[in-house]
Amino acid sequence: MTATTPTTSPVRDVPTEVLVDGRWRAATGGGTFEVVDPATEETLCSVADAGPEDGEAALAAAHAAAPEWARVAPRERAELLRAAFETVTARTEQLAALITAECGKTLAESRAEVAYGAEFLRWFAEEAVRAPGLLRRAPAGANQQLVHRRPVGPALLITPWNFPIAMATRKIGPALAAGCPVVIKPAQLTPLTTLAVAEILRDELERRGLPAGVVNVVPTSSAGDVTGPLLADDRLRKLSFTGSTGVGRRLLAQAADQVLSCSMELGGNAPFVVFGDADLEAAVDGAAVAKLRNGGQSCVAANRFLVHESLATEFADRLGARFADLTVGPGAEGNDVGPLIGADAVDSVHALVADAVDHGARVVTGGQRPAGPGYFYPPTVLADVARDARCVHEEIFGPVAPVVAFADDDEGIALANDTPYGLAAYAYTRDLDLAMRAAHELDAGMIGVNRGMVSDASAPFGGTKQSGLGREGGEAGLEEYLETVYVAM
Template sequence: MRLPGARDTVRMTTSLPPTVAAHVPTEILVDGSWRPARSGRTFEVADPATTQTLFDVADGGEQDALDALTAADGASAEWRAVAPRQRAELLRAVFETITARTEDIAALVTAEGGKPLAESRAEVAYAADYVRWYSEQAVRLDGLARRAPSGTNHQLVLRRPVGPALLITPWNFPIAMIARKVAPALSAGCPVVVKPAQLTPLTTAFVAEIIRAELVERGMPAGVINVVPSSSARSVSGPLLADPRLRKLSFTGSTEVGASLLKLASEHILRTSMELGGNAPFLVFDDADLDDAVEGAVAAKMRNAGQTCVAANRFLVQRGVADEFTTRLTAAFERLVVGHGAETGTTVGPLIEKSAVDRVEEVVAQAADAGARVRIGGDRPDRPGYFYNPTVLDRVDPALRLVTEEIFGPVAPVVTFGSEAEGVELANGTPFGLVAYAYTRDVARVLRLAESVETGMLGVNRGMVSDASAPFGGVKASGLGREGGEAGIEEYLETTYVAL
């Protein structure tokens, strides 16, 4: 059985099983119906490991976006009135369906994004955990009732949904990011318009159809979830942010785009959540367990070929262990296997597009010209697709672009430092502050780092920090607000104080 919105537009599905390809919606979802863009235009979605086109997807524009907002606004009052328990049960059913369809969704994530299947399966599980967590949070939206200190009246503090929300998701985690945004929004009672990334809209559509089907089956308003893929983000976000019916914006992407969206959001004083760029330091101190540090470094650096906002970007290693750490990290990178994500044994997939490879190649070449030593990699493999070999460099000047800019590729530059204070200074020497990693056995040092490193998240002796039950977000130019944990649903709630 084919899902609504699925069309015979598959051009090449070497990495996507036919049974999955036949069930991928490729149109726009508005008020419970999949339909073409009003313009009739489409754009191509390609497999970055082969550069071959997978699907033609409906190319939404201004009127499509406004249609979606009309649907969300029309569903708002009814969705707000749905009992929290019913919203919880809806999300629980979505969690169970996503879990049951893990292999299908993972194949889709790999096809359009390139990451190895093992990573795609892990992403599906990670996304499902957000849906489960916020299904449980739907019935835990606490308020307050108390007598005022003056004794003259009583105080009630109530929570209510902020209203229709625009969710703009990135390409690098297509199911995790829709889950991290849609689940708390629906749990809180907010209908949504989703603008998926142009490069990876297919997984978003697949998950949106799961949610749409559950809404319809339960007699709930289908306009609760709407999806508008587009080759022009501005043609969707601009009209929506200018419309007073929209009350919330959640964006994950670059700091530059986030700053421009904040300016537009200011016109109607929208609630905003912004998860922006990063430049994560990975601190290794002299007392670190180097085996653990190298294992954590590979995990923190090489997920999705380094294309994550929480990827370790700068390896800051104390001088006493720098040579040994770099030698071990180089050996670990030698064991990585570059290939198509659907191929058995692949541990590193492609970058998302040619411009990404070109940029990584450029900053590595600049570093090498400036005296950095390439210990491994530093080039492209001889194969089709947007690949770049895993690369380790040492003797790196911290003023180089390789260190000051977010790489978003499989490249690990090693910078040495002397004292703890010097390491902290290097870690903080960036406008960004999303995540930091530190390897040390000194508990007192951990406490000092927690207070001195300017970051929204700190991973201690581990290369992963993300968890559905924990607040995810950064400081400085890395964003505003938090996703995940109890804080994540707060972003979709208003507070009303009643004096009785």
């Protein structure tokens, strides 16, 4: 495990190679790519750049390990995951510093992500021993019906850059609990946290004498070159992807040839609806949480703030005052908001703000690009945003809150649903009937009512429409890695 970094770096103990069949090694072609700190634009380290041969070797190891891993007792799989939970929790400060270094988020947020990511390991340790089954007499009375679940097989897990530990454990946890070995392709921008978690699991597998090929990792700068051949290989039986809808569509098309089981957590355009009777102070508090987690770089971040016209101006001004008080800077230095992930992200966010202003929006706070170094953008509130502005229809993925007014409850719900996406939605009201109506009529897979955060390891995470297929977390997360077998006896 080598890293081209000074001994004081938060990445000094992190493996930077390919993990295949329990062994860290260089990429077959010997290439590497750099991981950059978005707060400073400085290189943190170089990581092995896996190619197609490495991906094939990783899948071969997972396929070879699959029969033995499926036979491992559920309790033993559970204890492996529980031990990993304990280790991740004990290393919170190290892992949080690593997340902040490669992802940019504040240390407080990174610590919260470590706790959230660890919770998937604990939850699925508990779920490993609870796979459902059925035994009953057939209605005709001639035989018994036995229904049991078995692991679907080797799984390819493709994770995004914005939550490098939580997105990894949300997939690894249920896969291992179900008995599926995995090949993980972490995001090129933030591979280090996933590599650190993989080492924790590798060490536990080795210590317990379990199959080494259960966890394999192939960091790469050429995702398509590595994953394409794997999706065409009949040894792969599962694909789990978190990322953009565009990439998700392409992966689904590739997966169709092998009729792979697919879980897809894709893009979002989350509405934050503030009805006319809402507690305005509570709504502003919830809006700050729903918008600014990881600087707005979250698929469940509130994207459009739809506010009843009687409250819209005051809501925008109050939220603007809240945003104006926040400090922006490197996450390791105690600031409230860290950098965006790269220069392209800053360009994209600023272009959406400029478009909104061109359409008549009023800048309440923010909206100006600071000088570098670092990929920073200030928390920004836009009032009087036109409904045809790009930021109303496109995922912002940054700390920008556009406020759009609506006239009545019907219009508010209609505007919220006027999108091809349906990952998350938020609603604020003091009327119980209206809250229940919003819960039933908002077309999203996750709905926060008078609450600005919905993520929970024990609850199903996923969306409707073009926001994806399947669910992660909760009892549903384990189901994604199991197939149903019916036996007539």
